[in-house]
Amino acid sequence: MTDFLSKWKWQLLAFAGILVLACTVFFAASGWAIYRLRKPAEPTNVPDTFGYCGADLTDLCIVSFGRDVFGDTVVNLYVPVDEYPAFYLNIVRRSGDVRYDCTWNKTVETGVYCTGDPLNLEEGIQIQIFSVENDSLLAQGDFLLTAFFVTTSIVEGDKTATETSVGDSELTSTPTSASKSATKTPTPTKGTDSLEAEDETPTPTNTSSSYPSYP
Amino acid sequence: MNPWLDGLLVFFENIRIVLVILLVILWGFLLTHGLLKRFLGDSITEADLLSLSSAGWVVPVLFLSLLTFGVSIIFNAVMGGIFAGAVILISFISLREKIDWPYFLLFSIILFASIILRLAFIKNLSLPLYFDSVEHYRLIDVIIRSYQLGTPIESSGSFYHLGFHFVSAGIAYFSHTNIARFMLVFGQVVLAILPTSLFFVVRRETGSIPAAFLSSLLVGFGFHMPGHLMNWGKYPALLSLVCILFVFGLAYMIYRPAQFGKRKVLFVLLGFSILASALIHTRTLILYGLMFIAALMTLIWSRLSKTYKLIGWGLLLTFFIALIYATQITPPLDLLFAGYLKNDSWILILVLVLVVFSAIHYTESTFFLFVWFFLCGLCLFIPITLPTYGIQTLLDRPFVQMFSCIPLSILGGLGLLGLMKTTIRLLPDLKLLQRFITLFIFGFVLLNADLHYKFYPSDCCNFVSRDDLAAFAWMDNNIPSDAKILAASTGLYVTSYESSQTPTGVDAGIWIPPLLSRPIVFAGRDIRFDSDEVHTDLCNQRIDFIYAGGTSQSFDFQQLDGLPEWYLQMFALPSARVYKIAACG
Numbered sequence: 133m134t135d136f137l138s139k140w141k142w143q144l145l146a147f148a149g150i151l152v153l154a155c156t157v158f159f160a161a162s163g164w165a166i167y168r169l170r171k172p173a174e175p176t177n178v179p180d181t182f183g184y185c186g187a188d189l190t191d192l193c194i195v196s197f198g199r200d201v202f203g204d205t206v207v208n209l210y211v212p213v214d215e216y217p218a219f220y221l222n223i224v225r226r227s228g229d230v231r232y233d234c235t236w237n238k239t240v241e242t243g244v245y246c247t248g249d250p251l252n253l254e255e256g257i258q259i260q261i262f263s264v265e266n267d268s269l270l271a272q273g274d275f276l277l278t279a280f281f282v283t284t285s286i287v288e289g290d291k292t293a294t295e296t297s298v299g300d301s302e303l304t305s306t307p308t309s310a311s312k313s314a315t316k317t318p319t320p321t322k323g324t325d326s327l328e329a330e331d332e333t334p335t336p337t338n339t340s341s342s343y344p345s346y347p
Numbered sequence: 348m349n350p351w352l353d354g355l356l357v358f359f360e361n362i363r364i365v366l367v368i369l370l371v372i373l374w375g376f377l378l379t380h381g382l383l384k385r386f387l388g389d390s391i392t393e394a395d396l397l398s399l400s401s402a403g404w405v406v407p408v409l410f411l412s413l414l415t416f417g418v419s420i421i422f423n424a425v426m427g428g429i430f431a432g433a434v435i436l437i438s439f440i441s442l443r444e445k446i447d448w449p450y451f452l453l454f455s456i457i458l459f460a461s462i463i464l465r466l467a468f469i470k471n472l473s474l475p476l477y478f479d480s481v482e483h484y485r486l487i488d489v490i491i492r493s494y495q496l497g498t499p500i501e502s503s504g505s506f507y508h509l510g511f512h513f514v515s516a517g518i519a520y521f522s523h524t525n526i527a528r529f530m531l532v533f534g535q536v537v538l539a540i541l542p543t544s545l546f547f548v549v550r551r552e553t554g555s556i557p558a559a560f561l562s563s564l565l566v567g568f569g570f571h572m573p574g575h576l577m578n579w580g581k582y583p584a585l586l587s588l589v590c591i592l593f594v595f596g597l598a599y600m601i602y603r604p605a606q607f608g609k610r611k612v613l614f615v616l617l618g619f620s621i622l623a624s625a626l627i628h629t630r631t632l633i634l635y636g637l638m639f640i641a642a643l644m645t646l647i648w649s650r651l652s653k654t655y656k657l658i659g660w661g662l663l664l665t666f667f668i669a670l671i672y673a674t675q676i677t678p679p680l681d682l683l684f685a686g687y688l689k690n691d692s693w694i695l696i697l698v699l700v701l702v703v704f705s706a707i708h709y710t711e712s713t714f715f716l717f718v719w720f721f722l723c724g725l726c727l728f729i730p731i732t733l734p735t736y737g738i739q740t741l742l743d744r745p746f747v748q749m750f751s752c753i754p755l756s757i758l759g760g761l762g763l764l765g766l767m768k769t770t771i772r773l774l775p776d777l778k779l780l781q782r783f784i785t786l787f788i789f790g791f792v793l794l795n796a797d798l799h800y801k802f803y804p805s806d807c808c809n810f811v812s813r814d815d816l817a818a819f820a821w822m823d824n825n826i827p828s829d830a831k832i833l834a835a836s837t838g839l840y841v842t843s844y845e846s847s848q849t850p851t852g853v854d855a856g857i858w859i860p861p862l863l864s865r866p867i868v869f870a871g872r873d874i875r876f877d878s879d880e881v882h883t884d885l886c887n888q889r890i891d892f893i894y895a896g897g898t899s900q901s902f903d904f905q906q907l908d909g910l911p912e913w914y915l916q917m918f919a920l921p922s923a924r925v926y927k928i929a930a931c932g
Contacts, residue, residue, distance in 0.1 A: 195813040198920035208817040240473040243816030346745040347807045
């Protein structure tokens with residue numbers, strides 16, 4: 133092999149040089165294309181459009197809807213890195229516009245959630261994304277809330293997105309937070325079989341051990 | 348999904364971190380290359396040097412990280428940075444050994460392609476996988492805080508795998524990189540470089556480039572390991588594997604003095620490498636001990652008469668089969684071979700065929716690898732008691748599972764050349780067939796990689812969904828900084844001796860302490876929240892909130908939602924919920 137390499141050294145060097153050059157051109161072109169496609173959104177007359185997230189997280193999209201204890205609706209968004217400036221949501225409803233303020237995850241900058249007045253099911257809404265700095269429209273999307281149609285990120289490559297239609301009881305957007313709707317009195321059970329069998333005070337640190345670690 | 352396109356996208360998204368990591372590795376690589384070339388001279392070829400240096404980079408990088416940290420603590424981080432920069436500069440000036448550019452370019456192209464492919468893994472990942480990575484994140488964060496404050500490490504928890512954490516903290520701190528992002532990218536880059544390290548030993552043993560390439564290909568894209576380590580968040584183990592291959596290479600040079608000479612220098616290098624390896628992962632020391640025993644046993648065996656040699660083989664294979672049977676009937680060790688049978692069945696069949704030819708033509712090496720492999724497996728059954736960790740075994744199942752791909756890949760490489768030799772002997776005139784066999788085997792491995800190799804994370808081990816990220820951001824703003832949070836867990840179940848009382852996280856709740864600086868208390872997912880005793884106990888322990896993630900092993904949403912007077916839903920997304928424990932009186 134050493135002989136082979138010595139004999140064909142210059143040919144190999146030329147081949148490697150051409151390969152490197154081709155790679156450089158290819159990657160520079162790819163990088164430029166990606167940059168052109170993904171450069172930070174600027175205020176234009178044609179804002180970006182967005183919808184629910186799929187299996188691949190590449191563009192701005194809505195991951196899921198939820199609610200918090202204050203009765204507000206939570207909108208969970210995926211936001212590509214460095215593509216959007218600080219923003220807020222303007223949700224256009226039949227009854228008027230509602231502003232949702234947004235919070236960025238400190239560790240993972242693509243994770244953003246926004247909260248605001250509760251939304252109703254069976255409601256068609258438009259979600260607009262405005263820049264905090266100059267109130268310019270960055271992106272918009274139309275959503276029909278016949279049910280909260282949520283999509284959770286699937287990481288495994290060969291899987292498709294799981295989309296779950298979540299009904300009223302699960303994630304109603306009307307202001308019926310747990311505290312307000314809770315009328316059920318707890319019917320506690322006295323201990324459990326497993327805990328009684330061990331004859332010890334149930335502590336939160338009990339752990340089950342049947343599932344092997346590192347599958 | 349296309350791993351090439353996804354990898355390219357990730358590469359450009361993380362280009363700064365990738366380049367920083369590559370620069371650091373390049374420094375370690377060139378230093379190792381220069382030192383080996385200076386000391387070993389003509390006894391080592393450029394291809395060998397590249398292969399060895401692609402594993403050896405880790406040793407100088409680790410020692411520089413440790414020294415930089417020391418300087419930063421004694422003076423400050425700026426001085427530490429200047430010190431590191433000066434060392435890098437001086438070493439570049441003083442070790443200007445000539446590099447053979449055709450080799451280096453070829454090597455760089457292969458490496459670059461490998462990096463692009465590997466980066467696809469992290470495309471949709473926001474945080475490293477499984478529960479191990481949380482602890483690694485915490486320890487890196489502790490060291491970075493020391494850098495920032497200029498004070499020695501203050502950590503209440505256990506401190507282990509120092510080498511990996513110091514290397515990571517040093518690079519992440521001086522490059523101002525987010526720790527989670529750094530871990531994700533660093534793991535993939537190391538994984539991309541690792542296969543080339545195996546090239547050296549196989550090439551020197553066989554003198555065959557195809558055999559060495561096959562071994563590298565098998566460890567890179569044949570077996571599910573070491574790629575699967577990323578699903579477990581076992582970053583130190585991965586880095587230790589790089590070190591293992593370097594130590595193995597150096598040990599091989601000492602074992603073959605006729606080829607290399609300069610044994611004193613090699614022993615010194617070996618000493619430093621073993622020290623670095625132990626700092627990265629202590630268990631590698633056991634592996635080296637076993638390697639030494641295996642080499643001794645092989646030496647003794649090689650001096651036996653032919654009959655006794657055959658008896659030795661018979662005994663070894665009998666013990667090996669008994670070991671396989673014992674692991675198969677001992678949960679959770681059964682996952683060791685199950686992992687290979689499930690993910691690598693076609694490659695295992697190929698290697699099993701090649702092993703026969705390896706045993707015929709490279710009997711001594713095959714015997715050594717079998718003994719080493721067998722001894723590693725045996726260590727799964729030898730219990731030891733450690734002061735802080737309780738009963739453990741000399742090697743644990745994940746470690747042996749990780750390491751198994753090394754002897755198997757080497758056997759594959761040796762076997763390929765064995766098969767070629769057999770074909771030449773049996774069919775000397777059919778040169779086309781001889782070439783076809785090599786092409787067929789490479790094609791088989793590449794086709795298998797295309798059809799079966801997992802370039803993306805397994806669904807087994809991802810605890811964090813996008814909903815969890817939103818929940819964390821919400822919690823950070825809405826719950827008190829001293830709130831105590833209940834998170835779901837299960838018992839650690841790695842060895843057959845393990846105490847089931849060692850809890851490990853099973854959902855994103857385990858990330859709360861490092862990311863939100865709030866303490867968590869573990870509870871098994873089978874906890875009965877509707878029990879008044881459990882509710883009272885939670886109140887007595889002053890636990891304020893419950894975090895329920897979206898994994899199958901997390902707390903049952905329905906159980907908690909059904910008791911709103913005890914567990915007030917604070918935040919709800921489809922895959923993440925936060926409850927406040929109410930009615931505590």
